[in-house]
Amino acid sequence: MLKIIVMSDVHILPEGVVKHGLDTSERFAIAIDDANTFHDDADLCIYAGDIADEGDAASYARFEALRAGNPIPSFVMMGNHDNRPTYLETASDPMVDDNGFVQGIADIKGYRVIMLDSSEPGRVDGVLCNDRLAWLAARLAEAKDRDLPVILVLHHPANRLHMPVDTYGLTDADKLASVLLESGARIAQIVAGHCHIPTAGSWHGIPVATISGNQHRVGLHLRNMTRQQPCYEGAAQFAVLLATTSGVTVHFHNYVDRNVQLPDAMFPWKRVQKFGPED
Ligand SMILES: [Fe+2]
Ligand SMILES: [Fe+2]
Numbered sequence: 001m002l003k004i005i006v007m008s009d010v011h012i013l014p015e016g017v018v019k020h021g022l023d024t025s026e027r028f029a030i031a032i033d034d035a036n037t038f039h040d041d042a043d044l045c046i047y048a049g050d051i052a053d054e055g056d057a058a059s060y061a062r063f064e065a066l067r068a069g070n071p072i073p074s075f076v077m078m079g080n081h082d083n084r085p086t087y088l089e090t091a092s093d094p095m096v097d098d099n100g101f102v103q104g105i106a107d108i109k110g111y112r113v114i115m116l117d118s119s120e121p122g123r124v125d126g127v128l129c130n131d132r133l134a135w136l137a138a139r140l141a142e143a144k145d146r147d148l149p150v151i152l153v154l155h156h157p158a159n160r161l162h163m164p165v166d167t168y169g170l171t172d173a174d175k176l177a178s179v180l181l182e183s184g185a186r187i188a189q190i191v192a193g194h195c196h197i198p199t200a201g202s203w204h205g206i207p208v209a210t211i212s213g214n215q216h217r218v219g220l221h222l223r224n225m226t227r228q229q230p231c232y233e234g235a236a237q238f239a240v241l242l243a244t245t246s247g248v249t250v251h252f253h254n255y256v257d258r259n260v261q262l263p264d265a266m267f268p269w270k271r272v273q274k275f276g277p278e279d
Helices: 024-038 057-067 084-090 130-145 164-168 173-183
Strands: 002-007 044-048 074-077 104-108 111-116 150-154 187-192 199-203 206-210 236-244 247-256
Touching (some): 024 057, 187 236
Parallel strands (some): 044 074, 187 206
Antiparallel strands (some): 104 111
C-alpha cells in the first residue's frame, strides 16, 4: 500500500513572531512528532506550499530545522506566501525542474505522484503558465504510457469551494482541466491546501480534497451567510493518503484538535468578502 502524508500551509514565522495568536513552529513540531510516532512507515511526505508566512530566509531555515526531524522522505512545494528565489537559495535539497519551478514527480508503488507549482511571485491566486502546463502534459503522457494512476498535489485548489477563497484560487483551473482530461491518464486524486478548510468532492469527474493545514482554520462561509466568516485556532491538520490498486482513501488527521473560535477582530478582512461568479 502506498502511504503519503500531505502537510500544507505550514506558515512558519520568524523566531519570536506569533500570528493570530498561533505559534506555527510549535504546531509544526507537533506534526513532525506525530509523523515520527505514527507514520514512519509512510513512503512520502509532501509539504504543499505556504511554507514561510513572509517568504523570508530565516523562516525557511527554521522550517528546514524542524523538517529535519521528519523520518519520511519528503518534497517541498511553494504557495502564494512563499518566495521561490529565497526558498531556492535557502533550501538544502529543493525539488526544481528545468525551468526553475519547484515541482517534480515521484513514481512509487504503482502510482505517479505529480507535485505541480501553482505559485506566482506577487500574486495570491494560482497560476499555471504554458511552461508548467507543458511540463504537466509530458509527465501525464509518461504516466499513461506506463499505466500509472496519478495523484496530483498543488497548493491552490482546482475546484471551486463556493466560498470567497475562489476569488484567489487557481486562476488557470480550466487550462488544468483541459490538460488533465486530454492526457488520457488516470487521475486518481487531487489534493490541495491554500483554503485552510477540509473539503472533499469531485471536479470534472476527478476526486478532489483540501486540508486545513498548520495555521488557523476558516469556517464555512457561503453566499447566504451574512455574519463575518469565523476563524478557528484548529484543527491543525494533515492528510494521510492510502492508495492501493483499487483506489485512494484520504484521511484528515487533526494533530492539534482544539477548535476555539478566534476573535473576529483578528480577521477584519473576513468581514467584507466578495464571492466569485457562480458556475
Ligand atoms: Fe495558507
Ligand atoms: Fe495559500
